[in-house]
Amino acid sequence: MRTRYFALILGIFILLLGLSGFVPNLLTLPNNAPAIKVDAGYGYQLGLFPTNVIFNLIKVAVGALGIAAFWSFGFARSYAQIVAISYGLLAVLGLIPGANTMFGLIPIFGNNVWFHAVTAAIAAYFGFVEPVSPQEVNEAGRRIA
Template sequence: MKTRYFALVAGIVFLVIGLLGFVPNLLTLPASAPDLAVKTGYGYLFGLFSVNVLHNIVRLVVGILGIVAYRKFVHARLFARSMAIFYGIVTVLGLIPATATLFGLIPIFGHNIWLHALAAVISAYFGYMIWERELQAA
């Protein structure tokens, strides 16, 4: 049950954050912000997390996948494992200046780095821990 609830909660959180990224009043864009090829919806959500339309779409997709994965343990575990790997890679890419904007498409620098790292660690915990009762029920 723990892994399934993780998928549901993570899905809802990512869906909400993805939707909030489309609210213009929640975005600010400092003059020092790096240039992006995709400027639509570009700004800092709550003044902290850099987003643009593509970043928001990725979060919406992750959110929807999490909610759908909640239905079965095996899907929830696959979701958590995939999220751990995906956000682990995104964290590393965010640390490298040449790839911190995913080639100008998606901003993954600044505060997004620790947010993605946190998502990867929590996802790894739920994706790779073996919950005996969940395996028996699956």
């Protein structure tokens, strides 16, 4: 049950984060930041997290998937596993010069690195470690995962 609520809460948070990236008043212009090819909406969200329009669209999609994952334990667990792996990769790529802008498309450097790393660690717990409760066992007695 907690895995489903994790997917819901993370989904809502990331959806709101993605939508707020489209609000110009919540962005500050990047100073001394790496140049990127897609500079539409490029700025620091809330003055902390580098973003652009592509990154915001991805966040909206990931957030919507998290909200949808709430309806099924299996979907929520898969969502947590995918978030753990993909956000872990984003955290590592954010540390590599040249790759930290996803080759000029998405800014994943700066504070995005620790955000992705922390999110990946929490998602890994819910996706791979958290034990399955009796409510998440189907009629045949098999684990749903």
